[in-house]
Amino acid sequence: MNGAGPDTGNGTGGGSSRGSHGTGTASGSGPGGGTSGGTSGGTGAGRAAGPVAGLPAAPGPGTAFTPPEGIPQVVLPPDDAHWQDRMRAIVRLPATERPVPRVPPARAESGPGVAVPRVLDLTLRIGELLLAGGEGAEDVEAAMFGVAYAYGLARVEPAVTFTLLGISYQPSLTEPPLTMSRTVRRRGTDYTRLAAVFALVGAITEHEVTLEDxxxxxxxxxxxxxxxxxxxxxxxxxxxxGAASTLVGGGPIIFVAAALAAMLGDRLAWLLAGRGLPEFYQFAAAAMPAAAMGVVVDRYGHWIPGANGVQSSAVITGGLFALLPGRALVAAVQDGLTGFYITASARLLEVIYLVVGIVIGVTLILYAGVSLGADLDPDQALRAYDHPWVQLVAAMVVTLAFAVLLQCERSVLPLATLNGGVAWTVYGVLHQRAGGNQVAATAAAAGLVGLFGQLLARYRYGSVLPYVTPAIGPLLPGSATYFGLLAITQHHTDQGFTQLTKAAALALAIAVGVNLGNEIARLALKRPGAEPPRKAAKRTRGF
Incomplete structure (x- = not known):
């Protein structure tokens, strides 16, 4: 129905309906509005004077009055905010409530019917690089939406799983959608490439590059x-x-032994990768030299100066530090906490397969070593190391080596190394000095890693992974994993499972702590979202 009236006192309700017109009166004050397909809507607060043929006698609840809790306002972030914040805010809105993209006139270089397939293809290719590089599913979805939105496609719905990316675009409610998908077949960790893709997405969302560029x-x-x-x-x-073996009490000779074993295992993994074998066998082969070197040090350590008895454990522990899939575990927990349960399950299953490969490789060598007379004692703890400055340097070296393995940019290496040093300092103070619980100390240190990593990523407008993933290296549960496997090898099953459970708890504490630190950083920064509801007018509240 159509009509007009003043804002206060008695007025005439205004609205629209399909194929019918009528007039009604309304009482109250304050602006308001509501629309409903096929029915009438009112302006202001009040009720219709009487029924009209073909229309309901009165509007339903919530359409004629401002609700007591008010109308929520969704405030989008400013244009100078990080593209992840802007795109997360928009992608979480229903498709019908998203703002219309603001495309510069220069972007209209070709007809929309020609550009849409190319825009969707570019979106999928960018999402593929991000997902293959280890980025979380939420950030991949935000990047895909940001690219499509920047080129004028508002009605897009990206879909992200562990091995398949999809995107659907519907020009209007009456037209069929256009859907495209892309399979992620090859995965590789290269954080330099990941940073370049982040920079490209930022340039696209800032309307700095054309589609061809x-x-x-x-x-x-x-x-x-x-x-x-x-x-x-x-x-x-x-x-x-080598640095990880020093971290748990190894001396210079043990440093060299652990380094040689890890290098041999890495070359074995490269050889198997060149032959096309799955990562399961690569990890199993890479774990064997470290375990073999530990057996050799224990069996013939009396012939090696400074390599006696207990330090054989440090050799194997150092090798495990280089193999434990901390990056994949953090990504799995992050996807689970952000609601991408299918992707999180797939990542977690990947972690389980890789860990089982490591377990098989180490266990086979330990069985052989025990049968050859190696005296590996599962009750033997790593030597207490009361040199915190040496451990701090070793932790920072571990972080630096992890950053190189992850192909981080050279400009990122100092910041990531510093973040790892901070993490180890917090862990050492809480656990080794204050005597706190190891799991709680690990979670607190990982939380600071996530917090500082998120702040550094926002400052440099890049991905958070290069600052976080290397820094968790010193916190990985290498020693607990080794002692658990050794106890099982020597038929101390209960003790072995206790140690492996402890290792799993430490790994989960790292993952949850990193994610919690990220969320704390986002809370500290201005984040877009729903503001407190706008209060209803006083004379209409509750009526």
Whole structure:
């Protein structure tokens, strides 16, 4: 029905209906509105004077009055906010409530019917690189929506799973949707490439590049070589294992032994990868040299200066530090906490397979070592190390080596190393000095890693992964995993499962702590979302 009236006192309700017109009166004050397909809606607060043929006698609850709790206002972030914040805020809105994209006139270089398939293809290719690089499903979805939205496609719905990306675009409610998908077949960790893709998404959402320029930049990102070659990665793996052995009490000789074992395991993994074998066998093969070196040190340690007895445990522990899939575990927990349960389940299953491969490789060598007379004692703790400054340096070296293995940019290495040093300092103070619970200390340290990593990523407008993933390296439960496997090997099943349960608890504490730190950082920053509801007018509240 159509009509007009003043804002206060008695007025005439205003609205629209399909195929019918009528007039009604309304009483009350304050502006208001409501629409309903096929029925009438009122302006102001009140009720219709009488029924009209073909229309309901009165509007339903919630349409004629402002609700007592008010009308929620969704406030989008400013244009200078990080693109992740802007896109998360928009993608969480229903498709009918999303604001119309603001596309510069220069973007209208071709007809929308021609550009839509290319925009969707570009969106899928960018999402593929992000997901293959280890980015969380929520950030991949936000990036895909941001690219499509920047090129004028508002009615898009991205879908992200562990191995399949999809996107659907519907031009209008009366037209059929256009759907495209892409399978993620190859995965590789290259955080330099990940940073370049983040920069490209930022440029696209800021309307700085055309569609053709975006394709050219994406092709250049794909062609770029890794910043570190395979031998540099092998050296980093050795450095990581040696520093990790020092972290748990190993001396210089043990440092060299752990480094050599890790480098040999890394080359074995490269050989199997070149033959096309799955990662399960690569991890099993890479775990064997470290366990074998530990058996050799224990069996013949009296011939090696400074390598006596207890330090054989440090060799195997250092090798496990280089293999435990902490990155995949953090991503699995993050996807689960953000509601992507299918992707989280797939990532968690991947972690389980990789850990089982490590368990098989280490256990086979330990069985062989015990049968050859190696005296590996599961009750033997790692030597108490009362040199916190040496451990701090070792933790920072572990973080640096992890960053190189993850192909981080050189400019990121100092910041990631510093973050790892802070994490170990917090852990050492809470657990080793204050005598606190190890799981709680690990969670607190991981929380600071996530907090500082998120702040650094916001400051540099990049991904949070290069600052977080290497920094959790010193916190990984390498020693608990080793002692659990050793106890099972020597038929101390209860003790072994206790140690493995402790390792799982530590790993989960790392993952949850990192995610909690990220969320705390987002809370501290101005984040878009629903503001407190706008209160109803006083004379209409409750009526």
């Amino acid at each position: 975006a394709y050219r930049r994406l092709a250049g990102i794909r062609r770029n070589r890794h910043p570190y070659d395979s031998w540099a990665l092998t050296g980093a793996a050795g450095l990581l294992a």
